[in-house]
Amino acid sequence: MIDPVTLATPFFILAVILEIVLSKLGKTRTRYEGKDTLVSLSLGLGSTLAGLLTAGVVFAASLWVYQHRIFTIPMTAWWAWAAIFFLEDLTYYGFHRISHERRVWWAAHVNHHSSQHYNLSTALRQTWTGGLNGTWLLWLPLAFLGFPPPMIAIEKSISLVYQFWIHTEAIRRLPAPIEAVFNTPSHHRVHHARNPRYLDSNYAGILIIWDRLFGTFVAEDEVEPPRYGIVKNLGDFNILRAVFHEWAAIGQDLWRSRSLREAAGYLFGPPGWSPDGSRQTSTQLKAAWARRPSPVTASAVVPGLVPGIQSQAATAPTGGSSAQGRG
Amino acid sequence: MTPAFLLQTLASFVAILLLVALAAWARIARPTPVLDEDTARALIAEEFPDHRIGPVWVADDGAAAIARSRDEALIVYRAGDGYVARSLSWSRLAEAKASGAAVALKLGDITAPRARFALAEGAIWPPAIGEAGR
Numbered sequence: 001m002i003d004p005v006t007l008a009t010p011f012f013i014l015a016v017i018l019e020i021v022l023s024k025l026g027k028t029r030t031r032y033e034g035k036d037t038l039v040s041l042s043l044g045l046g047s048t049l050a051g052l053l054t055a056g057v058v059f060a061a062s063l064w065v066y067q068h069r070i071f072t073i074p075m076t077a078w079w080a081w082a083a084i085f086f087l088e089d090l091t092y093y094g095f096h097r098i099s100h101e102r103r104v105w106w107a108a109h110v111n112h113h114s115s116q117h118y119n120l121s122t123a124l125r126q127t128w129t130g131g132l133n134g135t136w137l138l139w140l141p142l143a144f145l146g147f148p149p150p151m152i153a154i155e156k157s158i159s160l161v162y163q164f165w166i167h168t169e170a171i172r173r174l175p176a177p178i179e180a181v182f183n184t185p186s187h188h189r190v191h192h193a194r195n196p197r198y199l200d201s202n203y204a205g206i207l208i209i210w211d212r213l214f215g216t217f218v219a220e221d222e223v224e225p226p227r228y229g230i231v232k233n234l235g236d237f238n239i240l241r242a243v244f245h246e247w248a249a250i251g252q253d254l255w256r257s258r259s260l261r262e263a264a265g266y267l268f269g270p271p272g273w274s275p276d277g278s279r280q281t282s283t284q285l286k287a288a289w290a291r292r293p294s295p296v297t298a299s300a301v302v303p304g305l306v307p308g309i310q311s312q313a314a315t316a317p318t319g320g321s322s323a324q325g326r327g
Numbered sequence: 328m329t330p331a332f333l334l335q336t337l338a339s340f341v342a343i344l345l346l347v348a349l350a351a352w353a354r355i356a357r358p359t360p361v362l363d364e365d366t367a368r369a370l371i372a373e374e375f376p377d378h379r380i381g382p383v384w385v386a387d388d389g390a391a392a393i394a395r396s397r398d399e400a401l402i403v404y405r406a407g408d409g410y411v412a413r414s415l416s417w418s419r420l421a422e423a424k425a426s427g428a429a430v431a432l433k434l435g436d437i438t439a440p441r442a443r444f445a446l447a448e449g450a451i452w453p454p455a456i457g458e459a460g461r
Contacts, residue, residue: 013342017349024353033408034351041343049336116409117357121346233411235404235439245438252437292376 004157028170035237044124054131062149071146088155092205107246116229123167193226196289199282357408361389374412384454388445
């Protein structure tokens with residue numbers, strides 16, 4: 001079977017080189033930091049190796065479900081590819097949303113977001129533990145519908161390849177019709193931002209229409225550039241910390257939990273949930289942001305803190321949090 | 328494990344090293360100028376928007392800063408070309424001991440185990456900064 005990701009890997013490498021060279025020549029505002037790049041690329045390679053451990057189980061499960069399928073969908077029909085394009089992309093939206101909004105799945109996904117940079121190497125910063133927490137189950141209904149497992153695997157890879165190029169600051173905005181329909185660098189910058197107003201938004205894979213449909217779309221505001229990373233950024237570049245920190249934190253919380261309800265909350269509640277409310281979830285952070293009269297932006301006085309932004313006036317939030325797009 | 332897989336993995340290792348070397352050679356990291364009191368205060372205010380920030384202490388190398396908000400210590404420190412922010416009780420901050428010209432503060436956080444604060448000669452620890460109300 002032809003794997004689009006394997007085919008695209010040389011282009012990934014060339015694109016990273018191009019982005020670095022263009023930045024060096026002053027043609028783009030992209031930033032690269034050596035240690036951050038090392039962690040991101042190592043996470044990419046490690047993800048491929050870790051994926052091999054669970055690939056057999058995932059494929060076997062897909063085959064088993066496919067044997068009990070409702071329809072038989074031919075891999076050679078154009079309409080079948082059109083159908084799986086939309087259905088896989090919708091499945092990805094669901095997977096991605098649950099990966100942000102429920103902690104046990106966030107634990108596997110967080111390493112994709114823990115860089116304070118947003119460049120093409122960030123795209124390769126993939127999970128090592130995603131195969132273990134069962135999100136692959138979400139794709140089984142496609143096999144049950146009758147899509148052959150190799151077809152599903154190819155479409156998943158096409159989605160992954162598509163999502164590579166949008167991890168860049170080199171491209172600002174694309175023509176409006178493209179921004180309206182597709183996930184673009186601008187939309188995905190918002191997704192990677194830790195500014196409260198941008199949290200938990202733009203979960204799209206290829207098509208941004210799902211976010212628009214389900215109320216999770218937030219447009220990039222030039223007045224408030226994205227600050228990348230996670231709410232509590234990592235304190236160093238230890239790759240094992242980058243992979244396992246949320247799992248370790250969950251373990252600590254489960255150890256300290258005093259009831260099954262608390263344990264369930266720590267596992268399946270949103271990231272930031274705590275029984276005593278001493279931590280903050282994205283919803284609470286966004287609500288607090290909306291209440292503030294005039295948030296301070298450090299980029300106003302720390303040049304370069306936000307890539308490419310040399311100075312910026314403090315900005316006030318506009319409207320309530322509901323206007324910022326959480327569904 | 329096939330020879331082709333091993334070759335592919337080895338090639339990936341080499342590609343990673345070359346890309347990291349290129350990124351380091353290009354020197355295109357984010358500029359992180361030495362913090363002064365104004366920049367440190369702005370940074371802390373952005374990270375802790377619901378706290379009232381009083382006087383700010385800046386480490387001797389300008390790579391970290393501390394503000395006090397009631398009984399909380401609000402800290403920021405540089406990691407690579409970015410900053411990391413955490414808060415902890417002022418008493419825990421005060422318990423840390425200076426070693427040489429620096430204090431290594433254990434944060435008790437899996438994601439950020441310790442922060443380092445460079446001290447000027449003769450500097451006292453904890454920093455003598457007043458507290459501000461929340």
